[in-house]
Amino acid sequence: MSDTINVLLIGGGGREHALALKLRESKRLGELWITHPQNAGLARIGKPVDVPVSIREIYRLQQFCEKNNIGLVVIGPEDPLAEGYADKLAAPGRLVFGPTAEAARLEADKAWAKQLMKASSIPTGDARIFTDARAAKDYVASREHPPALEGKAQKLAGKAGAELPPVIKAAGLAKGKGVIVPSTFKEAYEAIDRIMVAKEFGEAGSRVVIEERLEGPEVSVLAIVDGHNILVLPPCQDHKRLLDGDKGPNTGGMGAYCPAPVIDDATLAIVERDVLVATVDALRREGIEYKGVLYAGIMLTPAGPKVLEFNCRFGDPECQPLMARLKSDLIDLLCAACTGTLDQVDVQWDDRTACCVVMAARGYPDAPKKGAVIEGLDDAEKYDGVRITIAGATRTKDGTTAVSGGRVLGVTGLGTTIAEARDKAYAACDKIKFEGAQYRRDIGAKPSR
Ligand code: AMP
Ligand code: GLY
Numbered sequence: 001m002s003d004t005i006n007v008l009l010i011g012g013g014g015r016e017h018a019l020a021l022k023l024r025e026s027k028r029l030g031e032l033w034i035t036h037p038q039n040a041g042l043a044r045i046g047k048p049v050d051v052p053v054s055i056r057e058i059y060r061l062q063q064f065c066e067k068n069n070i071g072l073v074v075i076g077p078e079d080p081l082a083e084g085y086a087d088k089l090a091a092p093g094r095l096v097f098g099p100t101a102e103a104a105r106l107e108a109d110k111a112w113a114k115q116l117m118k119a120s121s122i123p124t125g126d127a128r129i130f131t132d133a134r135a136a137k138d139y140v141a142s143r144e145h146p147p148a149l150e151g152k153a154q155k156l157a158g159k160a161g162a163e164l165p166p167v168i169k170a171a172g173l174a175k176g177k178g179v180i181v182p183s184t185f186k187e188a189y190e191a192i193d194r195i196m197v198a199k200e201f202g203e204a205g206s207r208v209v210i211e212e213r214l215e216g217p218e219v220s221v222l223a224i225v226d227g228h229n230i231l232v233l234p235p236c237q238d239h240k241r242l243l244d245g246d247k248g249p250n251t252g253g254m255g256a257y258c259p260a261p262v263i264d265d266a267t268l269a270i271v272e273r274d275v276l277v278a279t280v281d282a283l284r285r286e287g288i289e290y291k292g293v294l295y296a297g298i299m300l301t302p303a304g305p306k307v308l309e310f311n312c313r314f315g316d317p318e319c320q321p322l323m324a325r326l327k328s329d330l331i332d333l334l335c336a337a338c339t340g341t342l343d344q345v346d347v348q349w350d351d352r353t354a355c356c357v358v359m360a361a362r363g364y365p366d367a368p369k370k371g372a373v374i375e376g377l378d379d380a381e382k383y384d385g386v387r388i389t390i391a392g393a394t395r396t397k398d399g400t401t402a403v404s405g406g407r408v409l410g411v412t413g414l415g416t417t418i419a420e421a422r423d424k425a426y427a428a429c430d431k432i433k434f435e436g437a438q439y440r441r442d443i444g445a446k447p448s449r
Contacts, residue, residue, distance in 0.1 A: 004027075005029065007031070007070070009042075010085060011035065013392075020042055021387065032046040033064075034048055035049055038404060065094060073098075080098075082104045082312075086104075086292075095334075095338035097291075103312065111129040113309075128210050129171070168192055172202075172205070218240075218308070220238055220318050225292060235260045237260035238315060239254045239255045239256065240254070245442065251364065256443075267305055293312065316391075357426065362437075368406035370404050374433070374434040375433045377401060385414040386413050386414075390409060391407040411432070
């Protein structure tokens, strides 16, 4: 175990910076190579690869790995996974952490994932899949005006038309924005037009999943999977809406904390058995071996936990509080997942709670404005129990750090209680200044939601 290993980390966001910081703590790390030196945080700790990073020229990255004796490739985001980077970069003597393109379909094709869940009785909302906008709207209309019930049935059903409109989802990858939760039926029809006719999310919207509206608190349950063993990570809760009180548009995630007490141990055990294990088994029956992170977005409905979506990677920002709490060696853990030996690792977590507040640029999520100079980062980093990850900030020629993306920073505090973790994160946020900075003030404020 004492041999060092050269690692190539693919991806350029806050999640990857959190992974890089953790990789750097490993005694086993040889050289750390990165694909996104534009990220000021990654640039500080990794060496940029000197070849193009694209699936069309993947042979360049393969050659790079050979030349630089890369022993482990870690793929952060969903797009390269869906494109098949894991398939192409695996080689004798080189491990790749992340599922194959076939397995990543679980995230990249919501229609396929829904069918798989239904076929294996994995708890999830009822849904229909459409390739035609007209048929999709007719279906929504049938929900808006259900056939008249007679007599007793009508009394039992209560007020006709009280049903909430269903949720409209582009089946393909849409940077976390392809899900529309309409408040009225009119918005539901408009959502179908936006996705299928105006093609707001491109080809991702050539099929839609129309799903019953579920209610309840949400929780992110992530597991590391090695093909057959499953290691469930402590549950996290994300905050997807832009504004305090879960108002405003959906975003990639404005903050997350871990562990999330909203899910108790008994329910977590149900999710492990009925969702995570059941999904890995269902995939195996299709001839697909799953390796990497399996992330289940769960809604805790009155009828039990149900899957809203699967992701095939660490969540962003869930990765930040998870990495802040992980005490074990990340390289050991990722290598065990690649070699099917997860049952042999003993993973240790910091007992404290971690709370990550995302600071975003002016105009995020629709039209983030780039260029604002960020001040106070060094001061904020000095706080005990605080770590800062960079998502969308770059080092400029004149030596400043400037906003270069929508989500700019993740500020994570560790505390013995969630309140202490939040206070630390917010004290650090208050030190950081950039024009137009927006962040929620209520991350982790209501952990029982
Ligand atoms: P997804 O990307 O599928 O997780 O959806 C993004 C967000 O939309 C989720 O975090 C939920 O807040 C919401 N959502 C998705 N599906 C449903 C559903 N069936 N009922 C209610 N809300 C949903
Ligand atoms: N935080 C939600 C996601 O990564 O998809």
